[in-house]
Amino acid sequence: MEIISKENLVYRPSELLTGATFNFCPGCGHGTVVRLVMEVVEEMGIQSETIGISPVGCSVLLYDFYNIDVIQAAHGRATAVATGIKRVLPEKYVFTYQGDGDLAAIGTGETIHTCNRGENIAVIFINNGIYGMTGGQMAPTTIPEMKTSTSPRGRNTDTMGYNLSITEMIARLEGAYYVTRQAVHNSAAVRKTKRAIRMAFENQKLNKGTSFIEVVSSCNSGYKMTPLQANRWMEENMFPYYPLGDMKVNGVLKV
Amino acid sequence: MKELRLMKGNEAIAEAAIRAGADAYFGYPITPQSEILEYLADQNPVETTGMVVLQAESEVAAINMVYGAASAGRRVMTSSSSPGISLMTEGISYLAGAELPCVIVNVARGGPGLGTIQPSQADYFQSTRGGGHGDYRLLVLAPASVQEMADFVALGFDLAFKYRNPVLILSDGVIGQMMEKVELPEFRPRRKENESWATTGKTPGRERNIITSLNLDACIHEQHNIKLQAKYRRMEEEETRCEAILCDDAEYIAVAYGASARISRKAVEQAREQGIRAGLFRPVTLFPFPARELKTAAKNAKGLLSVEMSAGQMIEDVRLAVDCRIPVKHFGRYGGVVHAPGEVLEAIKTFQV
Ligand SMILES: Cc1ncc(C[n+]2csc(CCOP(=O)(O)OP(=O)(O)O)c2C)c(N)n1
Ligand code: SF4
Numbered sequence: 001m002e003i004i005s006k007e008n009l010v011y012r013p014s015e016l017l018t019g020a021t022f023n024f025c026p027g028c029g030h031g032t033v034v035r036l037v038m039e040v041v042e043e044m045g046i047q048s049e050t051i052g053i054s055p056v057g058c059s060v061l062l063y064d065f066y067n068i069d070v071i072q073a074a075h076g077r078a079t080a081v082a083t084g085i086k087r088v089l090p091e092k093y094v095f096t097y098q099g100d101g102d103l104a105a106i107g108t109g110e111t112i113h114t115c116n117r118g119e120n121i122a123v124i125f126i127n128n129g130i131y132g133m134t135g136g137q138m139a140p141t142t143i144p145e146m147k148t149s150t151s152p153r154g155r156n157t158d159t160m161g162y163n164l165s166i167t168e169m170i171a172r173l174e175g176a177y178y179v180t181r182q183a184v185h186n187s188a189a190v191r192k193t194k195r196a197i198r199m200a201f202e203n204q205k206l207n208k209g210t211s212f213i214e215v216v217s218s219c220n221s222g223y224k225m226t227p228l229q230a231n232r233w234m235e236e237n238m239f240p241y242y243p244l245g246d247m248k249v250n251g252v253l254k255v
Numbered sequence: 256m257k258e259l260r261l262m263k264g265n266e267a268i269a270e271a272a273i274r275a276g277a278d279a280y281f282g283y284p285i286t287p288q289s290e291i292l293e294y295l296a297d298q299n300p301v302e303t304t305g306m307v308v309l310q311a312e313s314e315v316a317a318i319n320m321v322y323g324a325a326s327a328g329r330r331v332m333t334s335s336s337s338p339g340i341s342l343m344t345e346g347i348s349y350l351a352g353a354e355l356p357c358v359i360v361n362v363a364r365g366g367p368g369l370g371t372i373q374p375s376q377a378d379y380f381q382s383t384r385g386g387g388h389g390d391y392r393l394l395v396l397a398p399a400s401v402q403e404m405a406d407f408v409a410l411g412f413d414l415a416f417k418y419r420n421p422v423l424i425l426s427d428g429v430i431g432q433m434m435e436k437v438e439l440p441e442f443r444p445r446r447k448e449n450e451s452w453a454t455t456g457k458t459p460g461r462e463r464n465i466i467t468s469l470n471l472d473a474c475i476h477e478q479h480n481i482k483l484q485a486k487y488r489r490m491e492e493e494e495t496r497c498e499a500i501l502c503d504d505a506e507y508i509a510v511a512y513g514a515s516a517r518i519s520r521k522a523v524e525q526a527r528e529q530g531i532r533a534g535l536f537r538p539v540t541l542f543p544f545p546a547r548e549l550k551t552a553a554k555n556a557k558g559l560l561s562v563e564m565s566a567g568q569m570i571e572d573v574r575l576a577v578d579c580r581i582p583v584k585h586f587g588r589y590g591g592v593v594h595a596p597g598e599v600l601e602a603i604k605t606f607q608v
Contacts, residue, residue: 048458053323063465069454071326072467074349077319080311084323084331085454087307088278092456110319113312 014038016047020064027227029217030059030126032184036194037097037124038066040201050093051085053078055107057099058132076107079114082121093204095122100141101131104166108140111166118175118209122200125167125212128219129238136222140164143241148222163241167214171247171255177209179248183216185231189244208251216242258439264404264431265290267439268334268360268424271408273300276443277358278329279307281320283339286372287428288362291334304445314339318346318359325355326466328453330412330446334360336428337378338369340386347421348387351483352468356415358408359393360424362431365591373591374428374514379568382425383542390480392487393423394494395541397512401435403539409440414494418486419452425541427564429514429593490543497545498537501527502552505534507606509599510549510573511562512538515587519562522599533603541569546576553577558606562599563587582606 016038024031041050047068054062056075063070073081078096086094103111103125115123130148131137137150143163145154155163171179178200182193193215200211216238220230246254262270269291272280282292292310300306307324311317317333324331335343340361350357361382365375385391394414396407404426411422449455457463470476501523502508509519516537526533536552536559538545553559559581561570567585574583586602588594 048456051454051456060469061471063463063467067457067463069457069464070466071323071454072353072465072469073322074319074345077315077322077346080316080319081323081326083309083316084279084281084320084325085327086323087309087320088324088327088329088331089455109312110316113316 014042016042016067017065018067022065023061024058025221027218027220027230028058029128029184029215032190033124033126033193033215033217034059034062034065034097036190036197037095040194040197041068044198044201046093046201049091050095051089053082053094053096055096055098055102057102059097059099059126060133062097076102076105077110078102078107079119079121079123080110083114083117083119086119086121090120093201095124095200097124098126099132100125100127100129100139104164105140108166112169112173115170115210115212116173116175118177120204120207120209122197122204122211123213124197124200125214126217127214127242128217128222130219130222132219132222136219143238146237165242167212167247170212171253175209176212176248177251178203178211180246181214181216181242181244183244185218185235214242216244260437260439261434262401262437263290263434264398264401264426265362266294267401267405267437268408269294269298271405271440272332273298273304273306274440274442275409275412276304276330276445277306277332277412278445279309279324279331281309281311281317281324281331281333283311283314283317283335285336285339287364287374287431288334288336288360291360306445314342315346318343321357322346322350322355325350325357326454328446328450328455332358332360332408334362336362336364337366337375340378340381344387347393348385348389348391349468350421351385351391351393352389353466354419355421355466356412356419357421358411358415358424359421360426363425363427365589371591372428374564374593375589375591376427376513376515376563377565377568377589378425379541379563379565382423383544383572391483392490392542393421394418394490395423395425397425397539397541398430399513399516399537400430401433401437404430405437405440409443418490420486425513427513494540495543495545495548496539497548498539499548499552500535500537502534502536504532505556506532507558507560507603508534508536508553508556509560509562509603510536510538510569512541512569514593515562515564518594518596519599521596522603525596525600526603531603544572544576546572549573549576553581556581559583560602560606561585562594562602564593565589
């Protein structure tokens with residue numbers, strides 16, 4: 001580090017990362033979003049006021065990477081856990097970080113009701129269209145025809161139902177104050193996602209409702225592709241179902 | 256000054272939670288305990304003590320809200336009745352695994368399934384054996400009066416924090432619904448101090464705090480389990496509570512908790528009037544079960560009758576307590592039916608033939 005002079009430093013990992021090696025597969029979108037959250041917390045100087053909730057899924061070990069207080073929640077229940085702690089510590093910044101199986105399948109009830117109550121928290125939702133941790137099974141977000149280990153001939157919407165666009169539903173809830181869909185497949189998208197996360201944290205000072213950020217992200221291991229292929233596949237196939245952009249800003253619907 | 260009030264058991268528990276300095280209550284309506292949430296909503300303690308009261312969208316959400324608020328080292332309570340407690344068990348297992356303090360109230364009703372809204376004690380196994388997955392125990396208090404409904408809330412919080420473990424108040428529809436005179440507990444302030452382990456935000460002076468029940472390394476997780484077991488053994492050493500009435504010379508002892516203990520007490524009085532040397536042993540803690548105390552109380556007994564509103568669950572602990580050396584029988588109506596003292600008396604008499 002010492003050989004890099006200050007003026008030449010273009011990037012350094014957030015000091016709020018512990019340095020523990022990320023457990024994510026190389027090329028996975030999780031690694032990017034996980035670091036962005038700590039960059040925002042560091043830049044806002046709110047380490048001592050921030051409590052994170054980790055889900056069950058590939059990001060379960062957030063607490064190994066983050067030098068902040070973290071609660072590990074049961075599968076799908078992160079927003080209920082966040083509600084509990086935010087209600088007794090209303091001055092703190094509370095965020096959940098959840099995958100699509102966690103947030104939009106087993107945890108759908110908690111997700112909808114937390115946002116509908118307008119809990120003053122940030123929800124960061126990684127939509128990779130698949131269950132990463134358990135080995136690539138179909139998720140509620142799996143798009144039609146997509147092959148997974150439990151839809152080996154592709155998602156048949158007649159028998160398996162349609163992919164759930166939960167973020168569009170959330171945007172229509174009175175309690176949701178900021179709802180956006182972002183991605184991390186290129187550096188411009190990463191910068192936008194970081195701005196969205198910053199907004200979600202800043203919003204907590206206003207006490208006006210839930211901030212909800214979906215990040216469409218690839219799971220190259222689950223898709224059985226190289227990281228590059230996975231990102232291209234995601235752009236071509238997932239973005240049409242999950243168009244990027246803001247859905248609700250400052251409580252005002254954009255779509 | 257003594258504050259006396261005529262109250263339902265459920266209302267007493269709710270009032271006691273406010274007075275015990277609880278920071279939060281999360282719950283979902285279910286008969287026969289909905290008065291707890293209703294009473295708290297009506298009192299609106301957020302304006303007096305600052306206690307948060309929130310109706311969750313399900314028992315699953317409620318227990319996970321408890322998990323979140325308990326992670327902050329605050330006094331948190333939830334309540335439900337049997338089917339709702341079944342829904343909570345995953346969360347309760349997480350609370351036990353992550354060693355979080357909280358008070359859970361079960362005003363039990365008849366099962367299985369949706370069962371009936373009438374009183375029952377058929378959740379004894381679920382309560383005393385952990386209930387959810389994994390090797391864990393709850394500290395279980397069994398009130399037998401409206402007064403104990405009130406008194407066990409503060410006691411429950413104290414024990415929960417002493418052991419960093421969930422405490423279950425196992426009541427039943429009789430105790431929850433009946434009205435009695437109750438001396439209200441004194442007001443205690445809400446906790447100001449931060450627990451060293453709580454996730455209240457990592458300040459520069461300390462390491463980060465993590466609340467989790469996960470260990471990827473089995474050997475580390477075995478150590479965690481060993482630590483939990485040591486805690487449960489310590490509870491067995493230090494926390495058994497019970498009441499022995501007329502047991503010293505008793506030939507026959509009814510063993511009963513909660514509503515069954517009240518009914519059995521009446522049966523014991525009737526037996527004594529008829530010249531039968533009967534006694535009552537009432538476990539107040541169901542885990543830890545007061546086995547040593549029961550063994551001592553039963554030293555002269557020729558028969559023990561486990562009186563429960565279930566098909567016979569506590570009877571297993573009763574048999575173990577006396578090493579099966581004394582005949583132990585079960586008596587109880589169940590599925591929502593409450594036994595009468597006369598029925599218990601008849602069951603006591605069956606030892607005589
Ligand atoms: C109650 C319960 N059911 C199932 C599981 C198994 N499980 C662990 S992670 C997971 C899916 C995670 O997928 P997702 O939320 O999409 O996150 P990702 O791993 O893709 O980031 C499942 C089903 C569990 N741990 N608990
Ligand atoms: S399995 Fe998928 S989601 Fe999980 S770390 Fe690997 S690439 Fe990422």
